[in-house]
Amino acid sequence: MSQVRLRFSPAPTGSLHLGNVRTALYNWLHARHVGGTFILRIEDTDVVRSTQESVDEIQYVLRWLGLDWDEGSYLQSARLDVYLAAAARLVDEGLAYECYCTESEVKERNEQAMHQGRPPGYDGRCRDLSADERAARAAEGRPVSLRFRTPDEGHSSFTDLIRGEVTVEWSTISDFVIVRSNGTPVFFLANAVDDIDMQITHVLRGEDLIDSTHRVLALRRALGHDDQPVYAHMPMILGPGGGKLSKRHGSVSIEEYRDAGYLPSALVNYLTLLGWGPEDGREVLSTDELVAEFELKRVISSSATFDAKKLEWMNGEHIRALPPSELVSAVLPFARIRYGDRLEIRRFEAAVRLAQVRATTLVQIAEQMAFLFTPDDALEIEAASWEKLTKVEAAADILDAAAEFVATCDWTDEIDPRPAIEALGLKPGKVMHVLYTAIEGRSQGLPLFDSISLLGRESALHRLRAARARL
RNA sequence: GCCCCCAUCGUCUAGUGGCCUAGGACGCCGCCCUUUCACGGCGGUAACGGGGAUUCGAAUUCCCCUGGGGGUGCCA
Numbered sequence: 001m002s003q004v005r006l007r008f009s010p011a012p013t014g015s016l017h018l019g020n021v022r023t024a025l026y027n028w029l030h031a032r033h034v035g036g037t038f039i040l041r042i043e044d045t046d047v048v049r050s051t052q053e054s055v056d057e058i059q060y061v062l063r064w065l066g067l068d069w070d071e072g073s074y075l076q077s078a079r080l081d082v083y084l085a086a087a088a089r090l091v092d093e094g095l096a097y098e099c100y101c102t103e104s105e106v107k108e109r110n111e112q113a114m115h116q117g118r119p120p121g122y123d124g125r126c127r128d129l130s131a132d133e134r135a136a137r138a139a140e141g142r143p144v145s146l147r148f149r150t151p152d153e154g155h156s157s158f159t160d161l162i163r164g165e166v167t168v169e170w171s172t173i174s175d176f177v178i179v180r181s182n183g184t185p186v187f188f189l190a191n192a193v194d195d196i197d198m199q200i201t202h203v204l205r206g207e208d209l210i211d212s213t214h215r216v217l218a219l220r221r222a223l224g225h226d227d228q229p230v231y232a233h234m235p236m237i238l239g240p241g242g243g244k245l246s247k248r249h250g251s252v253s254i255e256e257y258r259d260a261g262y263l264p265s266a267l268v269n270y271l272t273l274l275g276w277g278p279e280d281g282r283e284v285l286s287t288d289e290l291v292a293e294f295e296l297k298r299v300i301s302s303s304a305t306f307d308a309k310k311l312e313w314m315n316g317e318h319i320r321a322l323p324p325s326e327l328v329s330a331v332l333p334f335a336r337i338r339y340g341d342r343l344e345i346r347r348f349e350a351a352v353r354l355a356q357v358r359a360t361t362l363v364q365i366a367e368q369m370a371f372l373f374t375p376d377d378a379l380e381i382e383a384a385s386w387e388k389l390t391k392v393e394a395a396a397d398i399l400d401a402a403a404e405f406v407a408t409c410d411w412t413d414e415i416d417p418r419p420a421i422e423a424l425g426l427k428p429g430k431v432m433h434v435l436y437t438a439i440e441g442r443s444q445g446l447p448l449f450d451s452i453s454l455l456g457r458e459s460a461l462h463r464l465r466a467a468r469a470r471l
Numbered sequence: 472g473c474c475c476c477c478a479u480c481g482u483c484u485a486g487u488g489g490c491c492u493a494g495g496a497c498g499c500c501g502c503c504c505u506u507u508c509a510c511g512g513c514g515g516u517a518a519c520g521g522g523g524a525u526u527c528g529a530a531u532u533c534c535c536c537u538g539g540g541g542g543u544g545c546c547a
Binding site for chain 1: 478
Protein backbone atom coordinates (compact mmCIF):
# COMPACT_ATOMS: atom_id res chain seq x y z
CA MET A 1 0.00 0.00 0.00
CA SER A 2 1.65 3.13 -1.11
CA GLN A 3 1.07 6.48 0.43
CA VAL A 4 -0.96 8.93 -1.65
CA ARG A 5 1.16 11.92 -2.65
CA LEU A 6 -0.05 14.94 -4.58
CA ARG A 7 1.60 18.15 -5.55
CA PHE A 8 0.50 21.57 -6.60
CA SER A 9 3.18 22.87 -8.94
CA PRO A 10 2.61 26.40 -10.14
CA ALA A 11 5.03 28.45 -12.18
CA PRO A 12 5.88 31.63 -10.27
CA THR A 13 5.38 33.90 -13.22
CA GLY A 14 2.45 35.97 -12.06
CA SER A 15 -0.37 36.02 -9.61
CA LEU A 16 -2.41 32.97 -8.85
CA HIS A 17 -5.73 33.18 -10.64
CA LEU A 18 -8.96 31.44 -9.79
CA GLY A 19 -8.24 28.47 -12.04
CA ASN A 20 -4.85 27.80 -10.46
CA VAL A 21 -6.31 28.15 -7.04
CA ARG A 22 -8.98 25.60 -7.73
CA THR A 23 -6.38 23.16 -8.98
CA ALA A 24 -4.46 23.64 -5.76
CA LEU A 25 -7.69 23.24 -3.85
CA TYR A 26 -8.65 19.93 -5.45
CA ASN A 27 -5.16 18.56 -4.83
CA TRP A 28 -5.35 19.65 -1.22
CA LEU A 29 -8.88 18.37 -0.71
CA HIS A 30 -8.04 14.97 -2.10
CA ALA A 31 -4.87 14.76 -0.04
CA ARG A 32 -6.75 15.64 3.12
CA HIS A 33 -9.69 13.42 2.25
CA VAL A 34 -7.56 10.31 1.90
CA GLY A 35 -4.93 11.27 4.44
CA GLY A 36 -2.25 11.71 1.81
CA THR A 37 0.61 14.14 1.49
CA PHE A 38 0.20 17.52 -0.14
CA ILE A 39 3.35 18.96 -1.65
CA LEU A 40 4.03 22.46 -2.89
CA ARG A 41 6.52 22.54 -5.71
CA ILE A 42 7.46 25.75 -7.45
CA GLU A 43 8.23 25.15 -11.12
CA ASP A 44 10.65 27.98 -11.73
CA THR A 45 12.81 26.53 -14.46
CA ASP A 46 12.04 29.54 -16.61
CA VAL A 47 14.47 31.80 -14.80
CA VAL A 48 13.63 34.75 -16.97
CA ARG A 49 9.98 34.94 -15.97
CA SER A 50 10.03 33.50 -12.49
CA THR A 51 10.03 35.97 -9.62
CA GLN A 52 10.43 35.74 -5.88
CA GLU A 53 7.41 38.01 -5.44
CA SER A 54 5.30 35.48 -7.23
CA VAL A 55 6.60 32.66 -5.02
CA ASP A 56 5.76 34.72 -1.94
CA GLU A 57 2.33 35.49 -3.26
CA ILE A 58 1.55 31.86 -4.05
CA GLN A 59 2.50 30.83 -0.54
CA TYR A 60 0.60 33.69 1.01
CA VAL A 61 -2.58 32.92 -0.91
CA LEU A 62 -2.48 29.20 -0.15
CA ARG A 63 -1.97 29.91 3.54
CA TRP A 64 -4.70 32.52 3.58
CA LEU A 65 -7.10 30.01 2.08
CA GLY A 66 -6.02 27.42 4.62
CA LEU A 67 -4.39 25.10 2.10
CA ASP A 68 -1.42 24.00 4.15
CA TRP A 69 1.25 21.85 2.55
CA ASP A 70 3.11 18.97 4.13
CA GLU A 71 6.28 19.18 2.06
CA GLY A 72 8.04 21.99 0.32
CA SER A 73 7.89 24.34 -0.98
CA TYR A 74 10.46 22.83 -3.27
CA LEU A 75 12.13 24.99 -5.86
CA GLN A 76 13.00 23.39 -9.16
CA SER A 77 15.71 25.98 -9.60
CA ALA A 78 17.53 24.22 -6.77
CA ARG A 79 17.59 20.94 -8.65
CA LEU A 80 18.70 22.02 -12.10
CA ASP A 81 21.70 19.69 -12.03
CA VAL A 82 19.41 16.71 -11.44
CA TYR A 83 17.34 17.52 -14.52
CA LEU A 84 20.42 18.17 -16.62
CA ALA A 85 21.91 14.86 -15.57
CA ALA A 86 18.71 13.13 -16.64
CA ALA A 87 18.86 14.92 -19.96
CA ALA A 88 22.47 13.90 -20.47
CA ARG A 89 21.48 10.31 -19.85
CA LEU A 90 18.78 10.53 -22.47
CA VAL A 91 21.27 11.90 -24.98
CA ASP A 92 23.71 9.11 -24.17
CA GLU A 93 21.01 6.58 -24.81
CA GLY A 94 20.04 8.21 -28.06
CA LEU A 95 16.59 9.14 -26.77
CA ALA A 96 17.37 12.82 -27.04
CA TYR A 97 19.76 14.79 -29.23
CA GLU A 98 21.60 18.04 -29.56
CA CYS A 99 19.82 20.58 -31.71
CA TYR A 100 21.62 23.50 -33.28
CA CYS A 101 18.64 25.28 -34.73
CA THR A 102 18.07 28.66 -33.21
CA GLU A 103 14.75 29.66 -31.77
CA SER A 104 14.10 32.12 -34.57
CA GLU A 105 15.00 29.60 -37.27
CA VAL A 106 12.54 27.10 -35.89
CA LYS A 107 9.90 29.75 -35.62
CA GLU A 108 10.48 30.86 -39.17
CA ARG A 109 10.26 27.35 -40.56
CA ASN A 110 7.09 26.81 -38.62
CA GLU A 111 5.47 29.84 -40.12
CA GLN A 112 6.53 28.71 -43.53
CA ALA A 113 5.01 25.29 -42.94
CA MET A 114 1.75 26.88 -41.84
CA HIS A 115 1.70 29.01 -44.95
CA GLN A 116 2.11 25.95 -47.12
CA GLY A 117 -0.62 24.19 -45.27
CA ARG A 118 1.71 21.75 -43.54
CA PRO A 119 1.35 21.08 -39.85
CA PRO A 120 3.80 23.05 -37.69
CA GLY A 121 6.27 21.42 -35.35
CA TYR A 122 9.98 20.81 -35.29
CA ASP A 123 11.04 19.47 -38.67
CA GLY A 124 13.74 17.18 -37.30
CA ARG A 125 16.61 18.93 -39.02
CA CYS A 126 19.11 18.06 -36.28
CA ARG A 127 17.62 14.71 -35.50
CA ASP A 128 20.23 12.51 -37.08
CA LEU A 129 23.32 14.66 -37.30
CA SER A 130 26.62 12.81 -37.46
CA ALA A 131 29.34 13.55 -34.96
CA ASP A 132 31.19 15.54 -37.60
CA GLU A 133 28.16 17.59 -38.46
CA ARG A 134 27.59 18.36 -34.80
CA ALA A 135 31.19 19.42 -34.38
CA ALA A 136 30.88 21.68 -37.41
CA ARG A 137 27.78 23.42 -36.04
CA ALA A 138 29.37 23.81 -32.66
CA ALA A 139 32.42 25.31 -34.30
CA GLU A 140 30.16 27.88 -35.93
CA GLY A 141 29.32 28.94 -32.42
CA ARG A 142 25.72 27.87 -32.73
CA PRO A 143 23.74 27.50 -29.53
CA VAL A 144 22.87 23.97 -28.45
CA SER A 145 19.56 22.84 -27.07
CA LEU A 146 18.48 19.30 -26.32
CA ARG A 147 15.46 17.77 -27.94
CA PHE A 148 13.58 14.64 -27.01
CA ARG A 149 13.04 12.21 -29.85
CA THR A 150 9.36 11.35 -30.04
CA PRO A 151 8.17 8.16 -31.73
CA ASP A 152 7.49 8.47 -35.46
CA GLU A 153 4.41 6.33 -35.39
CA GLY A 154 1.98 4.62 -33.14
CA HIS A 155 -0.03 6.36 -30.49
CA SER A 156 0.17 7.44 -26.92
CA SER A 157 -2.66 6.98 -24.50
CA PHE A 158 -3.27 7.17 -20.80
CA THR A 159 -6.27 6.78 -18.58
CA ASP A 160 -7.58 9.95 -17.04
CA LEU A 161 -9.61 9.56 -13.90
CA ILE A 162 -12.32 11.94 -15.01
CA ARG A 163 -12.01 11.68 -18.79
CA GLY A 164 -11.26 8.07 -19.42
CA GLU A 165 -8.92 7.04 -22.19
CA VAL A 166 -7.07 9.93 -23.82
CA THR A 167 -5.28 9.02 -27.03
CA VAL A 168 -3.20 10.89 -29.54
CA GLU A 169 -1.08 9.91 -32.54
CA TRP A 170 2.65 10.39 -32.10
CA SER A 171 2.84 11.75 -35.62
CA THR A 172 1.15 14.89 -34.34
CA ILE A 173 3.76 15.47 -31.65
CA SER A 174 7.17 16.60 -32.87
CA ASP A 175 10.49 16.45 -31.08
CA PHE A 176 10.42 18.92 -28.24
CA VAL A 177 13.10 20.83 -26.36
CA ILE A 178 13.98 19.51 -22.93
CA VAL A 179 17.00 21.73 -22.28
CA ARG A 180 17.14 25.28 -23.57
CA SER A 181 20.19 26.65 -25.30
CA ASN A 182 20.82 28.73 -22.18
CA GLY A 183 21.32 25.50 -20.33
CA THR A 184 18.10 25.44 -18.31
CA PRO A 185 15.71 22.49 -18.37
CA VAL A 186 12.16 22.82 -19.65
CA PHE A 187 8.93 22.05 -17.81
CA PHE A 188 8.39 18.62 -19.37
CA LEU A 189 11.72 17.33 -18.15
CA ALA A 190 11.69 18.84 -14.68
CA ASN A 191 8.09 17.80 -14.23
CA ALA A 192 8.76 14.20 -15.19
CA VAL A 193 11.90 13.92 -13.08
CA ASP A 194 10.31 15.46 -10.02
CA ASP A 195 7.16 13.41 -10.18
CA ILE A 196 9.39 10.35 -10.22
CA ASP A 197 11.73 11.51 -7.46
CA MET A 198 8.94 12.78 -5.25
CA GLN A 199 6.96 9.61 -5.78
CA ILE A 200 3.87 11.50 -6.85
CA THR A 201 0.90 9.13 -7.06
CA HIS A 202 -1.85 11.47 -8.29
CA VAL A 203 -1.54 14.33 -10.72
CA LEU A 204 -4.49 16.71 -10.70
CA ARG A 205 -4.05 19.68 -12.97
CA GLY A 206 -5.84 21.89 -15.43
CA GLU A 207 -7.19 20.54 -18.67
CA ASP A 208 -4.86 22.91 -20.51
CA LEU A 209 -2.09 20.48 -19.67
CA ILE A 210 -3.79 17.38 -20.99
CA ASP A 211 -1.84 17.30 -24.24
CA SER A 212 1.47 17.74 -22.49
CA THR A 213 0.81 14.59 -20.49
CA HIS A 214 1.81 12.42 -23.42
CA ARG A 215 5.18 14.10 -23.56
CA VAL A 216 5.76 13.91 -19.83
CA LEU A 217 4.79 10.26 -19.83
CA ALA A 218 7.12 9.53 -22.75
CA LEU A 219 9.96 11.16 -20.83
CA ARG A 220 9.04 9.22 -17.75
CA ARG A 221 9.28 5.97 -19.66
CA ALA A 222 12.53 7.06 -21.27
CA LEU A 223 13.88 7.61 -17.77
CA GLY A 224 13.05 4.06 -16.94
CA HIS A 225 9.68 4.34 -15.26
CA ASP A 226 6.90 2.46 -16.95
CA ASP A 227 4.56 2.97 -14.04
CA GLN A 228 2.54 6.15 -14.04
CA PRO A 229 0.66 8.28 -11.57
CA VAL A 230 -3.10 8.58 -11.67
CA TYR A 231 -3.97 11.53 -13.85
CA ALA A 232 -7.07 13.67 -13.47
CA HIS A 233 -7.44 16.74 -15.63
CA MET A 234 -9.74 19.31 -14.15
CA PRO A 235 -12.07 21.29 -16.39
CA MET A 236 -11.20 24.90 -17.05
CA ILE A 237 -12.89 27.83 -15.40
CA LEU A 238 -14.30 30.28 -17.94
CA GLY A 239 -15.08 33.94 -17.50
CA PRO A 240 -18.59 35.39 -17.79
CA GLY A 241 -19.84 34.90 -21.32
CA GLY A 242 -17.88 31.69 -21.66
CA GLY A 243 -14.58 33.18 -22.75
CA LYS A 244 -11.28 33.09 -21.01
CA LEU A 245 -11.19 34.07 -17.38
CA SER A 246 -9.50 37.44 -17.40
CA LYS A 247 -9.22 40.72 -15.60
CA ARG A 248 -11.76 42.12 -17.99
CA HIS A 249 -14.43 40.13 -16.28
CA GLY A 250 -13.86 41.39 -12.79
CA SER A 251 -11.48 40.16 -10.20
CA VAL A 252 -9.47 37.08 -10.89
CA SER A 253 -6.93 37.26 -8.10
CA ILE A 254 -7.63 35.98 -4.64
CA GLU A 255 -6.20 39.09 -3.03
CA GLU A 256 -8.81 41.20 -4.72
CA TYR A 257 -11.52 39.10 -3.18
CA ARG A 258 -9.82 39.26 0.19
CA ASP A 259 -9.73 43.05 -0.05
CA ALA A 260 -13.37 43.15 -1.07
CA GLY A 261 -14.30 41.36 2.13
CA TYR A 262 -14.63 37.76 1.05
CA LEU A 263 -14.04 34.96 3.54
CA PRO A 264 -11.50 32.28 2.65
CA SER A 265 -14.04 29.60 3.52
CA ALA A 266 -16.52 31.08 1.04
CA LEU A 267 -13.94 31.21 -1.74
CA VAL A 268 -12.92 27.64 -0.98
CA ASN A 269 -16.54 26.55 -0.93
CA TYR A 270 -17.47 28.31 -4.16
CA LEU A 271 -14.39 27.25 -6.09
CA THR A 272 -14.83 23.65 -5.01
CA LEU A 273 -18.42 23.68 -6.21
CA LEU A 274 -17.29 24.97 -9.57
CA GLY A 275 -16.84 21.54 -11.06
CA TRP A 276 -17.80 19.30 -8.22
CA GLY A 277 -20.76 18.68 -5.94
CA PRO A 278 -21.47 16.41 -3.00
CA GLU A 279 -23.85 13.54 -3.49
CA ASP A 280 -26.55 15.05 -1.29
CA GLY A 281 -26.61 18.25 -3.31
CA ARG A 282 -25.80 20.56 -0.40
CA GLU A 283 -24.01 23.70 -1.48
CA VAL A 284 -23.01 25.64 1.58
CA LEU A 285 -20.23 23.64 3.16
CA SER A 286 -17.45 24.42 5.57
CA THR A 287 -13.93 23.54 4.58
CA ASP A 288 -13.98 20.59 6.98
CA GLU A 289 -17.17 19.33 5.40
CA LEU A 290 -15.63 19.67 1.96
CA VAL A 291 -12.66 17.60 3.03
CA ALA A 292 -14.99 14.94 4.37
CA GLU A 293 -17.16 14.86 1.27
CA PHE A 294 -14.71 15.54 -1.55
CA GLU A 295 -14.65 12.75 -4.08
CA LEU A 296 -12.42 12.95 -7.12
CA LYS A 297 -14.80 10.71 -9.03
CA ARG A 298 -17.53 13.30 -8.81
CA VAL A 299 -15.50 16.01 -10.48
CA ILE A 300 -17.35 17.17 -13.55
CA SER A 301 -15.72 16.92 -16.97
CA SER A 302 -17.06 20.04 -18.62
CA SER A 303 -15.70 23.50 -18.04
CA ALA A 304 -17.52 25.92 -15.76
CA THR A 305 -18.27 29.60 -16.01
CA PHE A 306 -17.38 31.74 -13.06
CA ASP A 307 -20.39 33.49 -11.52
CA ALA A 308 -19.52 36.41 -9.26
CA LYS A 309 -23.13 36.72 -8.09
CA LYS A 310 -23.25 33.23 -6.71
CA LEU A 311 -19.90 33.70 -5.02
CA GLU A 312 -21.27 36.81 -3.37
CA TRP A 313 -24.35 34.97 -2.17
CA MET A 314 -22.19 32.21 -0.81
CA ASN A 315 -19.99 34.69 1.00
CA GLY A 316 -23.11 36.00 2.69
CA GLU A 317 -23.99 32.47 3.75
CA HIS A 318 -20.56 32.03 5.28
CA ILE A 319 -20.75 35.38 7.01
CA ARG A 320 -24.04 34.40 8.60
CA ALA A 321 -22.70 31.02 9.62
CA LEU A 322 -19.75 32.57 11.42
CA PRO A 323 -19.84 32.83 15.22
CA PRO A 324 -20.23 36.56 16.00
CA SER A 325 -16.92 36.73 17.82
CA GLU A 326 -15.10 35.43 14.74
CA LEU A 327 -16.98 37.80 12.50
CA VAL A 328 -15.91 40.67 14.71
CA SER A 329 -12.25 39.86 14.22
CA ALA A 330 -12.78 39.32 10.51
CA VAL A 331 -14.35 42.75 10.06
CA LEU A 332 -12.01 44.60 12.39
CA PRO A 333 -9.27 45.34 9.87
CA PHE A 334 -11.82 46.69 7.43
CA ALA A 335 -13.25 49.00 10.09
CA ARG A 336 -9.84 50.11 11.36
CA ILE A 337 -8.80 51.22 7.93
CA ARG A 338 -11.97 53.27 7.62
CA TYR A 339 -12.51 54.70 11.07
CA GLY A 340 -9.08 54.57 12.67
CA ASP A 341 -9.06 55.98 16.16
CA ARG A 342 -12.72 56.83 16.13
CA LEU A 343 -13.56 53.15 16.26
CA GLU A 344 -14.99 52.11 19.61
CA ILE A 345 -14.85 48.40 20.21
CA ARG A 346 -18.06 48.03 22.20
CA ARG A 347 -20.17 49.80 19.60
CA PHE A 348 -18.25 48.11 16.82
CA GLU A 349 -19.06 44.65 18.14
CA ALA A 350 -22.72 45.49 18.52
CA ALA A 351 -22.83 46.90 15.01
CA VAL A 352 -21.19 43.83 13.54
CA ARG A 353 -23.87 41.64 15.04
CA LEU A 354 -26.59 43.89 13.65
CA ALA A 355 -24.97 43.82 10.23
CA GLN A 356 -24.33 40.10 10.11
CA VAL A 357 -27.59 39.29 8.33
CA ARG A 358 -27.41 42.43 6.23
CA ALA A 359 -24.29 41.95 4.19
CA THR A 360 -22.65 39.72 1.67
CA THR A 361 -19.13 41.04 2.24
CA LEU A 362 -17.07 42.20 5.20
CA VAL A 363 -16.65 45.54 3.49
CA GLN A 364 -20.40 46.01 3.45
CA ILE A 365 -20.52 45.32 7.16
CA ALA A 366 -17.81 47.86 7.85
CA GLU A 367 -19.52 50.45 5.69
CA GLN A 368 -22.93 50.04 7.27
CA MET A 369 -21.64 51.27 10.60
CA ALA A 370 -20.10 54.44 9.21
CA PHE A 371 -22.73 56.62 10.89
CA LEU A 372 -21.60 55.37 14.30
CA PHE A 373 -18.05 56.54 13.88
CA THR A 374 -18.68 59.82 12.13
CA PRO A 375 -18.93 63.12 14.05
CA ASP A 376 -22.53 64.38 14.08
CA ASP A 377 -21.66 67.42 12.02
CA ALA A 378 -19.77 65.38 9.47
CA LEU A 379 -22.54 62.87 8.85
CA GLU A 380 -23.03 62.59 5.14
CA ILE A 381 -26.61 62.34 4.08
CA GLU A 382 -27.20 60.43 0.91
CA ALA A 383 -28.78 62.70 -1.69
CA ALA A 384 -31.47 60.24 -2.76
CA SER A 385 -32.47 59.59 0.85
CA TRP A 386 -32.74 63.27 1.64
CA GLU A 387 -34.81 63.76 -1.47
CA LYS A 388 -37.14 61.05 -0.30
CA LEU A 389 -37.32 62.59 3.15
CA THR A 390 -38.36 65.97 1.82
CA LYS A 391 -41.20 64.33 -0.08
CA VAL A 392 -42.82 63.36 3.20
CA GLU A 393 -45.21 66.16 4.08
CA ALA A 394 -45.03 65.62 7.81
CA ALA A 395 -41.24 65.23 7.88
CA ALA A 396 -40.79 68.18 10.19
CA ASP A 397 -43.40 66.93 12.62
CA ILE A 398 -41.93 63.43 12.57
CA LEU A 399 -38.46 64.75 13.36
CA ASP A 400 -39.83 66.95 16.13
CA ALA A 401 -41.83 64.14 17.66
CA ALA A 402 -38.90 61.78 17.46
CA ALA A 403 -36.58 64.33 19.03
CA GLU A 404 -39.05 64.91 21.81
CA PHE A 405 -39.28 61.17 22.37
CA VAL A 406 -35.53 60.59 22.28
CA ALA A 407 -35.01 63.45 24.70
CA THR A 408 -37.34 62.03 27.28
CA CYS A 409 -37.55 58.27 26.85
CA ASP A 410 -36.21 55.68 29.24
CA TRP A 411 -32.82 54.81 27.74
CA THR A 412 -32.82 51.35 29.28
CA ASP A 413 -35.88 50.31 27.28
CA GLU A 414 -35.98 49.60 23.60
CA ILE A 415 -35.97 52.97 21.91
CA ASP A 416 -39.08 52.73 19.79
CA PRO A 417 -40.30 56.03 18.37
CA ARG A 418 -43.22 54.49 16.53
CA PRO A 419 -45.90 55.51 19.08
CA ALA A 420 -44.75 59.11 18.73
CA ILE A 421 -45.27 58.90 14.99
CA GLU A 422 -48.59 57.18 15.31
CA ALA A 423 -49.68 60.00 17.61
CA LEU A 424 -49.31 62.25 14.57
CA GLY A 425 -51.84 60.09 12.77
CA LEU A 426 -49.20 58.50 10.52
CA LYS A 427 -48.35 54.90 9.71
CA PRO A 428 -44.82 54.42 11.03
CA GLY A 429 -43.92 51.81 8.44
CA LYS A 430 -44.38 54.33 5.65
CA VAL A 431 -42.28 57.13 7.08
CA MET A 432 -39.59 55.45 9.12
CA HIS A 433 -37.11 56.25 6.42
CA VAL A 434 -37.23 59.86 7.57
CA LEU A 435 -35.66 58.85 10.84
CA TYR A 436 -33.25 56.44 9.23
CA THR A 437 -32.03 59.27 7.03
CA ALA A 438 -31.61 61.70 9.92
CA ILE A 439 -29.80 59.20 12.14
CA GLU A 440 -27.81 57.07 9.72
CA GLY A 441 -27.59 59.34 6.70
CA ARG A 442 -29.51 56.93 4.51
CA SER A 443 -33.01 55.58 4.32
CA GLN A 444 -31.86 52.02 4.80
CA GLY A 445 -29.37 50.64 7.23
CA LEU A 446 -28.91 49.00 10.57
CA PRO A 447 -32.07 48.72 12.71
CA LEU A 448 -33.06 52.16 13.92
CA PHE A 449 -33.80 51.43 17.56
CA ASP A 450 -30.42 49.82 18.13
CA SER A 451 -28.71 52.48 16.09
CA ILE A 452 -30.12 55.28 18.25
CA SER A 453 -29.20 53.38 21.36
CA LEU A 454 -25.63 52.85 20.21
CA LEU A 455 -25.32 56.44 19.09
CA GLY A 456 -26.37 57.80 22.47
CA ARG A 457 -29.03 60.32 23.40
CA GLU A 458 -27.02 63.45 22.79
CA SER A 459 -25.79 62.44 19.38
CA ALA A 460 -29.17 61.15 18.23
CA LEU A 461 -30.87 64.35 19.32
CA HIS A 462 -28.27 66.40 17.56
CA ARG A 463 -28.88 64.57 14.29
CA LEU A 464 -32.66 64.74 14.51
CA ARG A 465 -32.51 68.45 15.13
CA ALA A 466 -29.95 69.02 12.42
CA ALA A 467 -32.19 67.30 9.90
CA ARG A 468 -35.16 69.34 11.13
CA ALA A 469 -33.20 72.55 10.77
CA ARG A 470 -32.11 71.67 7.29
CA LEU A 471 -35.66 71.28 6.04
C1' G B 472 -4.77 24.15 -40.74
C1' C B 473 -3.88 19.85 -37.51
C1' C B 474 -4.59 17.42 -32.62
C1' C B 475 -7.14 16.84 -27.88
C1' C B 476 -11.24 17.76 -24.57
C1' C B 477 -16.26 19.23 -23.59
C1' A B 478 -21.83 19.89 -24.52
C1' U B 479 -28.98 19.73 -19.29
C1' C B 480 -32.48 26.32 -17.28
C1' G B 481 -28.77 33.01 -18.20
C1' U B 482 -24.99 30.57 -14.45
C1' C B 483 -23.37 26.22 -11.06
C1' U B 484 -25.38 21.47 -11.29
C1' A B 485 -28.65 16.42 -10.27
C1' G B 486 -29.39 12.81 -13.71
C1' U B 487 -25.42 6.77 -15.91
C1' G B 488 -32.38 3.28 -20.56
C1' G B 489 -38.22 3.44 -18.02
C1' C B 490 -38.79 6.70 -11.07
C1' C B 491 -38.01 12.90 -15.99
C1' U B 492 -44.85 16.19 -18.03
C1' A B 493 -36.09 16.75 -16.20
C1' G B 494 -34.80 17.87 -9.60
C1' G B 495 -31.79 21.48 -6.51
C1' A B 496 -28.93 26.20 -6.05
C1' C B 497 -27.58 31.40 -7.72
C1' G B 498 -29.92 35.27 -10.40
C1' C B 499 -34.55 37.43 -11.78
C1' C B 500 -40.08 38.23 -10.70
C1' G B 501 -44.24 38.02 -7.23
C1' C B 502 -46.34 37.23 -2.19
C1' C B 503 -45.68 36.67 3.24
C1' C B 504 -42.87 38.25 7.59
C1' U B 505 -41.27 43.18 9.05
C1' U B 506 -39.03 49.82 12.32
C1' U B 507 -35.77 50.59 6.80
C1' C B 508 -32.63 47.18 4.45
C1' A B 509 -31.71 42.41 4.96
C1' C B 510 -32.41 37.28 6.89
C1' G B 511 -36.21 33.74 6.60
C1' G B 512 -40.70 31.39 4.37
C1' C B 513 -43.89 30.43 0.05
C1' G B 514 -44.63 30.56 -5.20
C1' G B 515 -43.18 31.68 -10.32
C1' U B 516 -39.76 32.21 -14.78
C1' A B 517 -36.30 29.12 -17.35
C1' A B 518 -32.79 23.75 -20.10
C1' C B 519 -31.71 18.13 -22.27
C1' G B 520 -27.68 22.47 -29.33
C1' G B 521 -29.24 19.92 -34.40
C1' G B 522 -29.65 15.36 -37.30
C1' G B 523 -29.36 10.27 -37.76
C1' A B 524 -28.84 5.18 -35.41
C1' U B 525 -29.68 1.32 -31.46
C1' U B 526 -34.03 0.03 -28.37
C1' C B 527 -40.62 -1.69 -26.77
C1' G B 528 -38.56 2.83 -24.52
C1' A B 529 -33.51 7.64 -24.70
C1' A B 530 -31.19 13.71 -21.22
C1' U B 531 -28.94 9.00 -20.45
C1' U B 532 -25.59 4.31 -25.74
C1' C B 533 -23.25 5.02 -30.90
C1' C B 534 -22.20 8.18 -35.38
C1' C B 535 -22.23 12.90 -37.98
C1' C B 536 -22.80 18.18 -37.71
C1' U B 537 -22.64 22.57 -34.99
C1' G B 538 -20.89 25.22 -30.91
C1' G B 539 -17.38 26.16 -26.92
C1' G B 540 -12.61 25.38 -24.66
C1' G B 541 -7.56 23.79 -24.79
C1' G B 542 -3.04 22.47 -27.35
C1' U B 543 0.11 22.94 -31.46
C1' G B 544 6.65 27.45 -27.62
C1' C B 545 13.95 27.13 -26.20
C1' C B 546 5.84 29.33 -21.22
C1' A B 547 3.89 26.06 -17.71
